[in-house]
Amino acid sequence: EVQLVESGGGLVQPGGSLRLSCAASGFTFSDYWMSWVRQAPGKGLEWVANINEDGGEKYYVDSVKGRFTISRDNVKNSVSLQLNSLRADDSALYYCTTGRAYLLKWARGTLVTVSS
């Protein structure tokens, strides 16, 4: 069974940093693009970043370019999102998902709250 389990969310002050991680199991992780999608409280879905199978291609939504970094470890079957220079409008539930086009499997989400 495919499982994606995130960790690393929490409360952080504006300008601070967090590192989100997503542990994958139940499929051949190194065969898949991975993506992060976020959802602000009560709002819709926003794609944030994705990474190709070997980590050599990475793409970001404009609003996080230069602040967020996506990476993966195909030995540990995990994908991470480093969040720097956090702003209040980065507050959201962050989902780890499989794929780069349609997003097949979604984790339950990890909550990031940016507030002083």
Added chain:
Amino acid sequence: DIVMTQSPDSLAVSLGERATVNCKSSQSVLYRSDNKNYLAWYQQKPGQPPRLLIYWASTRASGVPDRFRGSGSGATFTLTISSLQAEDVAVYYCQQYYSSPITFGQGTRLEIK
């Protein structure tokens, strides 16, 4: 960026009746070289992550009941639930993956009348 616009924002339908959600993209998401529409639909129930329902505009994902049907082409798409069940109460999103960044519609909330 391609803008996805759904209508209506919310919808109330009686059990057993048909529910229809519309989605329009600001440009065509039909890729001529493979004749595929790069359009997906998701269902999000309260407190849960989204679930992929439909991809390539009309292909149901594994395990999705056949009362869910995706249709349309180019820039105009429809998700139809043929006979609404209580468990279909959710927010539905369309999403284009024709070009980066992938973008979602604002969501349509479906309730029971």
